[in-house]
Every structure is written in C-alpha cells, then in structure tokens.
Amino acid sequence: MICCYQIAFGGVISMAKPSVFRAEHSMAADVSLDRSISPRRRNLVFIVNPLGANGKTGKEWKKLLPYLRSRLDTNCNVCESFTSGPSHAIDITREAIREGADAVIAVGGDGTLHEVVNGFFWAGRPVTNHDRESAHSTALGLIPLGTGSDFARTFGWKNDPHEAIERLAKGIRSRIDVGVISGEGGEAHYFINVADIHL
Numbered sequence: 001m002i003c004c005y006q007i008a009f010g011g012v013i014s015m016a017k018p019s020v021f022r023a024e025h026s027m028a029a030d031v032s033l034d035r036s037i038s039p040r041r042r043n044l045v046f047i048v049n050p051l052g053a054n055g056k057t058g059k060e061w062k063k064l065l066p067y068l069r070s071r072l073d074t075n076c077n078v079c080e081s082f083t084s085g086p087s088h089a090i091d092i093t094r095e096a097i098r099e100g101a102d103a104v105i106a107v108g109g110d111g112t113l114h115e116v117v118n119g120f121f122w123a124g125r126p127v128t129n130h131d132r133e134s135a136h137s138t139a140l141g142l143i144p145l146g147t148g149s150d151f152a153r154t155f156g157w158k159n160d161p162h163e164a165i166e167r168l169a170k171g172i173r174s175r176i177d178v179g180v181i182s183g184e185g186g187e188a189h190y191f192i193n194v195a196d197i198h199l
C-alpha cells in the first residue's frame with residue numbers, strides 16, 4: 001500500500017504526520033542539546049555520513065565546518081554526529097528529535113537523507129520531543145554532499161553546500177509531501193523523493 005503524508009520543508013524541511021517501523025539500534029547517538037532560553041539559539045543537528053560518495057562527504061564536511069560555524073554559530077548551536085554504518089542515521093535522528101532539536105540536517109547523499117526522513121517516525125507515528133510544547137516541531141534539512149543528490153536536483157538546488165548553508169541560515173521552513181509504503185507485515189517505509197518496487 002502506498003500513501004502520502006504532508007510534511008513541512010525548506011532550506012530546512014519540517015515534518016508533520018506519519019509512521020515508520022524499524023528496530024532501533026543499540027548504538028547510542030550522543031546528541032546533547034542546549035535548552036537555555038531567551039534568546040533561544042536554534043539547536044541544529046548535522047548527521048554526517050563520513051563514507052558517502054566514497055569518503056568525499058567526510059572530507060568535504062571537515063573543510064566546510066569552519067565556514068558553517070562562522071555562518072550559523074551566532075544564533076545556532078551546531079551539533080555534529082557521524083554515522084557508524086547503515087541505518088545509524090535513523091537512530092540519531094530519533095534521539096535528536098526527542099531531545100528537542102530544531103532541525104536535523106542530513107549531510108550526504110540520497111541514502112542518508114532517506115534514513116533521516118525515516119528517523120522522523122517510529123511505530124507508525126511521528127517522533128516527538130520529550131518535554132517541549134507540542135507545537136514545537138523539528139525540521140529536516142539537507143546539505144547535499146553525496147554522489148547523486150537526486151533530491152536536491154529535483155528542487156532545482158545546485159549541489160553546492162555553501163548555498164545549502166545559506167538556506168539553513170535563513171531558517172525558512174516549507175511543507176513537503178512524504179510517501180509511505182506499508183508491507184503486509186505492517187512495516188512502513190517512508191520516502192521523500194522516489195520509491196521503486198522491484199518486480
């Protein structure tokens with residue numbers, strides 16, 4: 001079964017409804033966020049696949065980080081978290097949302113983005129933060145540093161990480177649809193770009 005849900009999206013993308021199902025890893029994702037108030041700095045969690053694009057993602061990220069900090073640090077807390085293997089980005093995303101992140105930003109290719117999208121859902125529901133007001137929602141962002149970056153191209157974005165940082169700096173959110181495919185066993189897979197089914 002294929003359904004569609006609507007989520008919000010932007011330079012930062014923010015999700016609404018849904019439901020995913022996948023065993024959570026025991027691999028801890030250390031996401032500690034600053035919860036100080038007034039004026040509250042945005043907590044941005046960057047999930048980096050160091051091995052994306054045959055290792056280019058990790059190298060490019062390292063070069064990009066000083067610029068990113070200089071551009072965002074005045075009003076944001078920048079938290080970086082590296083994936084240690086497939087599906088780890090899902091768990092990091094869930095923890096970041098539960099901890100109240102303002103945005104979770106995938107740094108890598110379409111595979112990493114896909115995992116981050118799926119981390120916005122758990123057991124058929126959107127993941128929510130532990131103790132913030134219910135109106136608070138975590139946005140999804142992307143710094144396209146993968147091989148294909150098909151999603152970014154679909155939006156007419158250049159494969160330019162500096163442009164992505166500008167979008168993040170502006171902090172504008174907009175909504176985007178997310179699809180979900182449910183298997184007979186009830187397992188749900190969310191997709192934000194394309195889904196193909198092998199026959």
Ligand SMILES: Nc1ncnc2c1ncn2[C@@H]1O[C@H](COP(=O)(O)OP(=O)(O)OP(=O)(O)O)[C@@H](O)[C@H]1O
Nearest residue numbers: 052053084085086108109110111112146147148149
């Ligand atoms: N630390 C890691 N070690 C091995 N594989 C990883 C690690 N972190 C993430 N992955 C896996 O790598 C896959 C591909 O990563 P990613 O999409 O970032 O790069 P890409 O394949 O080069 O880019 P694109 O998908 O745009 O072609 C992800 O789907 C994820 O499952």
